[in-house]
């Protein structure tokens with residue numbers, strides 16, 4: 544991680560822990576918003592007007608949080624307006640690096656070798672982890688936002704003056720229900736699988752494991768009435784948040800994170816739902832199974848030998 548703008552080489556994604564060995568995720572530091580007219584958003588300062596070509600996403604295909612933002616870029620017609628650079632999926636002792644792996648990009652925009660260089664460019668005394676996603680502003684050379692939940696929400700609407708952004712992923716009449724289900728899914732599933740994977744006590748692992756499968760059972764029951772998406776006919780940001788965890792489940796969480804009561808394939812409702820979303824225009828471009836496996840299984844703390852399992856070959 545970076546400490547006052549200087550990289551400290553003790554990097555492994557074993558983040559903070561509480562007294563009982565539970566995994567704690569750091570909160571994001573850059574919280575400005577791109578808005579149609581550059582007015583400030585709910586957090587941070589203003590000055591980030593929506594303009595084609597001005598903003599760029601730095602992502603990792605391994606990362607569910609970054610993949611949320613890639614999905615929104617595809618689903619909201621922003622491919623031509625916002626560029627993307629994908630890092631090497633294998634973690635290094637300096638965090639995410641560019642190039643050097645099939646499908647990983649060099650940083651053509653800023654010429655950086657490691658993602659942490661962009662953080663110190665944005666804030667020379669930054670202290671914290673250098674995480675993806677990063678939404679970068681080419682014009683002022685800084686990070687607009689590094690919190691995927693914010694990026695998803697701002698990209699849903701900010702560019703409606705430039706393109707037809709299609710259906711609203713956060714419609715006002717569902718906002719409260721979306722916020723509530725987002726919070727439940729984050730705690731029990733999106734972050735729950737990480738809590739299982741990075742637990743350092745049996746008790747912390749088992750707590751997380753049960754949260755994960757209780758939640759998957761609840762979701763399987765919710766979809767049993769034949770609805771297309773979590774809230775019925777309308778795709779919302781909650782579907783995006785669920786999809787990114789489901790699509791990694793059998794390839795990474797079932798094995799590496801020991802979430803192994805059953806595979807996702809064994810849950811017919813959720814499995815069909817996964818494929819329904821995967822079939823939406825552009826979504827398959829945001830999923831790279833090879834990067835997902837190579838990335839997760841390169842986490843040395845969990846898999847010192849670095850062997851990447853051969854299966855599963857499909858989703």
Ligand SMILES: N[C@@H](CCC(=O)N[C@@H](CS)C(=O)NCC(=O)O)C(=O)O
Pocket residue numbers: 556569570571605606607608609638672673674675676689690691692
């Ligand atoms: N709150 C962030 C979390 C992002 C995050 O944890 N990204 C991970 C990859 S999945 C990362 O970049 N980790 C590098 C590190 O912790 O040093 C978000 O949702 O945007």
